[in-house]
Amino acid sequence: MMVEEQNKAGGLLGKELEAVVVDPASDWPLFAEKMRELIEVHKVDVIFGCWTSVSRKSVLPVVEELNGLLFYPVQYEGEESSKNVFYTGAAPNQQAIPAVDYLMNEVGAKRWVLAGTDYVYPRTTNKILESYLKQKGVAAEDIMINYTPFGHSDWQTIVSDIKSFGSAGKKTAVVSTINGDANVPFYKELGNQGISAEDIPVVAFSVGEEELSGIDTGPLVGHLAAWNYFMSAESEENDKFIETWQSFIKNDERVTNDPMEATYIGFKMWAEAVTKAGTTEVDKVRPAMYGLEVPNLAGGTAVMNTNHHLSKPVLIGEIQDDGQFEIVWSTDGEVKGDAWTDYLPESSVIVADWTDPINCGNYNTETKKCSGQNY
Numbered sequence: 001m002m003v004e005e006q007n008k009a010g011g012l013l014g015k016e017l018e019a020v021v022v023d024p025a026s027d028w029p030l031f032a033e034k035m036r037e038l039i040e041v042h043k044v045d046v047i048f049g050c051w052t053s054v055s056r057k058s059v060l061p062v063v064e065e066l067n068g069l070l071f072y073p074v075q076y077e078g079e080e081s082s083k084n085v086f087y088t089g090a091a092p093n094q095q096a097i098p099a100v101d102y103l104m105n106e107v108g109a110k111r112w113v114l115a116g117t118d119y120v121y122p123r124t125t126n127k128i129l130e131s132y133l134k135q136k137g138v139a140a141e142d143i144m145i146n147y148t149p150f151g152h153s154d155w156q157t158i159v160s161d162i163k164s165f166g167s168a169g170k171k172t173a174v175v176s177t178i179n180g181d182a183n184v185p186f187y188k189e190l191g192n193q194g195i196s197a198e199d200i201p202v203v204a205f206s207v208g209e210e211e212l213s214g215i216d217t218g219p220l221v222g223h224l225a226a227w228n229y230f231m232s233a234e235s236e237e238n239d240k241f242i243e244t245w246q247s248f249i250k251n252d253e254r255v256t257n258d259p260m261e262a263t264y265i266g267f268k269m270w271a272e273a274v275t276k277a278g279t280t281e282v283d284k285v286r287p288a289m290y291g292l293e294v295p296n297l298a299g300g301t302a303v304m305n306t307n308h309h310l311s312k313p314v315l316i317g318e319i320q321d322d323g324q325f326e327i328v329w330s331t332d333g334e335v336k337g338d339a340w341t342d343y344l345p346e347s348s349v350i351v352a353d354w355t356d357p358i359n360c361g362n363y364n365t366e367t368k369k370c371s372g373q374n375y
Helices: 001-010 028-041 053-065 096-105 120-135 154-167 180-192 237-251 257-277 282-289
Strands: 068-071 086-088 111-116 145-150 172-177 200-205 224-227 293-295 301-304 310-312 316-319 325-330 352-353 360-364
Touching: 001 325, 053 068, 053 086, 068 257, 086 120, 096 172, 096 200, 096 224, 111 120, 111 154, 111 180, 120 145, 145 325, 154 172, 154 180, 172 352, 180 200, 200 293, 237 257, 237 301, 257 282, 257 293, 257 301, 282 360
Parallel strands: 068 086, 111 145, 111 172, 172 200, 200 224
Antiparallel strands: 224 316, 293 301, 301 310, 316 325, 352 360
């Protein structure tokens, strides 16, 4: 859609853009193959893609080896900053940490269930959250951590354990990094066992409008999600985006979601950087990205920082019975994405800055050395 819009506006540098679409079919090694194909065979100038962190980790060595340029539009666990990747989704301090603060301060949660799908994003995010909760004075016995495989469907025992954990007389909340279609049976089982959003609220990091479309949202009503954008955000930019998208897809029932906004922002910034640099060459486009500002869809401004992460607002939404979210809380303004968390000792001393004099994605402020690739 955005390629089409850009071409209607005259393309870039006097040329039309061409979209090359490949499908790695949720097969992680295939992501790496397709990345190589895109750069070496199709000679693409930029890639917008990958969905899970494991797919991003799969393509990372390839995009770095071939000096490609990847815009990754999904919330992730942080602990990474590559010269060849711009992270337009949320880092933990732009989603996970504010969500926990909301549950702690606004809902009064004292006991915590960290429930996730068993792969890198939930495990790293929960490692950060467990450390953060303990730093906030939460006792180890008040934290329950559980992992399930992709597509997990039998939630009876786990939900029963959550119910039991929540019956200790302290307000309990679930922080969910459960990914994909495992969410539907999870919420259904909460309903089956009589656990309402008032009893034990769930805040999800991977449930958005697209995940809710076409399913019975009854069991999910009242539960929460944390993102940087919701379709229900009120702004002129968002109204225009929704109208353009539904017109393009020829379906006024189709929804928007957070990774779409992240892609929208990334694409706009890339086009602006190419215009500014006068070329699509990666080594010239990259520095042209720093400090760029484009309107986000929530009514504010997205800024690209020198650590390759955006400044974004953080929103908490409550699931409604129509599959939309009512925004119940938001930060006062944009929050700068932190590539390396402050809440793990080994990461708290690491910074990312791809400008001189540091020019490195993982610079240790104590040893004054770059602990990874130093360009």
